[in-house]
Amino acid sequence: xxxxxxxxxxxRRRTGWGAxxxxxxxxxxxxxxxxxxxxxxxxxxxxxxxxxQPPYTPVLDLADGFQGVREFSAGLSFENYALxxxxxxxxxxxxRSLSIAGLSTLILLLIGYPIAYGIARTSRRAQLILVAAIVxxxxxxxxxxxxxxxxxxxxxxxxxxxxxxxxxxREPLVWLSTDTAIYIGIVYSYLPFMVLPxxxxxxxxxxxxxxxxxxxxxxxxxxxxxxxxPLSLPGVLAGVLLCFIPIAGxxxxxxxxxxxxxxxxxQTLWTEFFSNKDWPVASALAVVLLIILLAPIVAxxxxxxRELAPDHAQAKDGVR
Amino acid sequence: MRxxxxxxxxxxxxxxxxxxxLPIAILVIYSFNASRLVTVWGGWSTRWYVxxxxxxxxxxAAWTSLRIGFLSATVATVLGTLAAVALVxxxxxxxxxxxSGLVYAPLVMPEIxxxxxxxxxxxxxxVDRGFWTVTVAHSTVTMCFVTVIxxxxxxxxxxxxxxxxxxxxxxxxxxFLTVTLPLIxxxxxxxxxxxxxxxxxxxxxxxxxxxxxxxxxPIRIYSEVRLGVKPxxxxxxxxxxxxxxxxxxxxxxxxxxxxxARARIVQ
Numbered sequence: 051x052x053x054x055x056x057x058x059x060x061x062r063r064r065t066g067w068g069a070x071x072x073x074x075x076x077x078x079x080x081x082x083x084x085x086x087x088x089x090x091x092x093x094x095x096x097x098x099x100x101x102x103q104p105p106y107t108p109v110l111d112l113a114d115g116f117q118g119v120r121e122f123s124a125g126l127s128f129e130n131y132a133l134x135x136x137x138x139x140x141x142x143x144x145x146r147s148l149s150i151a152g153l154s155t156l157i158l159l160l161i162g163y164p165i166a167y168g169i170a171r172t173s174r175r176a177q178l179i180l181v182a183a184i185v186x187x188x189x190x191x192x193x194x195x196x197x198x199x200x201x202x203x204x205x206x207x208x209x210x211x212x213x214x215x216x217x218x219x220r221e222p223l224v225w226l227s228t229d230t231a232i233y234i235g236i237v238y239s240y241l242p243f244m245v246l247p248x249x250x251x252x253x254x255x256x257x258x259x260x261x262x263x264x265x266x267x268x269x270x271x272x273x274x275x276x277x278x279x280p281l282s283l284p285g286v287l288a289g290v291l292l293c294f295i296p297i298a299g300x301x302x303x304x305x306x307x308x309x310x311x312x313x314x315x316x317q318t319l320w321t322e323f324f325s326n327k328d329w330p331v332a333s334a335l336a337v338v339l340l341i342i343l344l345a346p347i348v349a350x351x352x353x354x355x356r357e358l359a360p361d362h363a364q365a366k367d368g369v370r
Numbered sequence: 371m372r373x374x375x376x377x378x379x380x381x382x383x384x385x386x387x388x389x390x391x392l393p394i395a396i397l398v399i400y401s402f403n404a405s406r407l408v409t410v411w412g413g414w415s416t417r418w419y420v421x422x423x424x425x426x427x428x429x430x431a432a433w434t435s436l437r438i439g440f441l442s443a444t445v446a447t448v449l450g451t452l453a454a455v456a457l458v459x460x461x462x463x464x465x466x467x468x469x470s471g472l473v474y475a476p477l478v479m480p481e482i483x484x485x486x487x488x489x490x491x492x493x494x495x496x497v498d499r500g501f502w503t504v505t506v507a508h509s510t511v512t513m514c515f516v517t518v519i520x521x522x523x524x525x526x527x528x529x530x531x532x533x534x535x536x537x538x539x540x541x542x543x544x545x546f547l548t549v550t551l552p553l554i555x556x557x558x559x560x561x562x563x564x565x566x567x568x569x570x571x572x573x574x575x576x577x578x579x580x581x582x583x584x585x586x587x588p589i590r591i592y593s594e595v596r597l598g599v600k601p602x603x604x605x606x607x608x609x610x611x612x613x614x615x616x617x618x619x620x621x622x623x624x625x626x627x628x629x630x631a632r633a634r635i636v637q
Contacts, residue, residue: 087487354474
């Protein structure tokens with residue numbers, strides 16, 4: 051209690067107009083351009099598609115006052131959600147997105163862990179250079195990096211050339227427009243997102259713990275399993291969430307590298323919106339995707355809060 | 371932990387880096403290919419770069435993208451830095467949890483949802499879509515990345531410096547601008563750069579929020595790539611990669627130069 055009082059006295063000094071504006075400006079910006087748009091998506095997902103501009107009904111007209119609001123709410127329905135549940139196209143699309151996101155996140159973890167571990171064990175100077183080397187490709191255009199793989203994976207591409215030259219295959223294989231190509235593209239694009247959080251937690255690991263384990267006769271592989279892996283779990287969780295959530299909504303990678311058969315939910319939403327011009331169904335697809343991803347998103351936010359403001363997180367837990 | 375890499379670690383890191391860089395290297399090399407067939411090597415040539423100069427639609431799109439990137443990165447840096455200051459210095463203001471949720475959500479939210487949501491907002495308030503709507507959309511998404519970068523720098527920042535200035539009668543805004551900002555500016559600059567490259571790179575959000583006449587470079591490239599691999603695309607991709615590489619090298623040089631200068635002052 052007394053500690054709180056001292057702290058708030060210190061803070062009060064700066065709680066003037068300026069301090070309030072510092073919070074208000076970004077808060078207002080994000081409310082209007084991030085929060086409100088989601089409410090609009092929710093509203094339109096309950097509307098019907100019509101051929102008009104804008105292509106949905108009912109449109110809320112506040113000029114009509116109470117009558118307008120009543121007509122508006124009478125026009126809302128859950129029809130689009132019923133459609134999503136009944137049409138197997140949409141259900142398969144969601145399942146496909148989740149399974150691709152799950153499997154590729156697992157592959158990313160298996161590839162990313164040895165890399166992060168290797169980087170964390172080099173010298174300080176080498177660590178800085180290697181981390182920069184991992185981040186650099188992330189700064190070069192994403193679309194271009196996916197496109198680079200189209201070059202490599204096509205039938206007359208370099209991968210087939212290389213495999214033929216090595217004598218590993220006799221006939222050129224089909225790589226492009228397959229699920230394998232999607233996985234390659236995803237792992238390629240998201241690798242930095244997995245390696246960086248893993249590295250951050252492995253780098254902090256206290257070396258003396260491993261020495262203690264070795265002194266007590268623990269074999270190296272066992273010490274790795276019993277000491278290193280458990281202590282790196284926050285990094286694992288951060289990496290997994292940072293990859294899984296955006297991959298589930300991925301559009302560009304499956305569209306450029308995948309086949310035309312079954313689609314991920316991002317592609318389905320894109321088609322509903324741009325080709326079929328069915329804004330209400332596209333909105334309903336977005337709402338359901340958001341609901342599915344809500345738990346991982348909240349988990350990720352919780353991690354971020356802890357990571358970036360440890361003192362606040364502890365204080366909050368203390369109060370609770 | 372620093373016990374020197376074991377025999378398994380070096381190949382893991384080397385393979386990882388090769389995996390990350392090989393496709394980019396191949397792309398760059400093939401942009402100098404004289405042959406129109408993308409898969410056949412026909413000797414070195416710069417013909418696709420020359421061809422690019424005649425592609426006015428592509429140049430127009432690149433110019434639009436650069437302007438949007440510059441503007442949105444600047445807006446995002448101002449907003450993102452404000453948000454970072456609010457989160458680190460604001461103490462336990464009411465709604466802090468909601469505020470931080472609002473700031474971190476766009477980091478992982480699938481782009482396709484953000485794009486759709488922003489488009490529906492722009493339609494609802496009936497603004498003409500084009501240059502400005504894309505700029506506003508990009509500012510909104512990229513400001514959150516700026517916040518994370520600046521916030522982590524502010525957390526390790528020695529607050530007593532700013533407090534000393536204020537104790538000596540310096541108003542808070544002036545203390546922030548003259549004491550804190552010069553010390554955290556590498557993080558602010560890094561935030562701007564990241565915002566700029568993210569904006570230059572974005573296809574999905576731009577596709578939703580743009581209108582006729584404001585085609586950005588990724589939208590243009592995407593529509594070409596869908597039709598197949600083209601050597602001109604390799605050329606423009608190489609130019610973009612070189613721009614980013616130069617930017618990163620410049621940023622690293624400035625940071626290093628700064629460090630040396632500061633070390634000299636301290637001595």
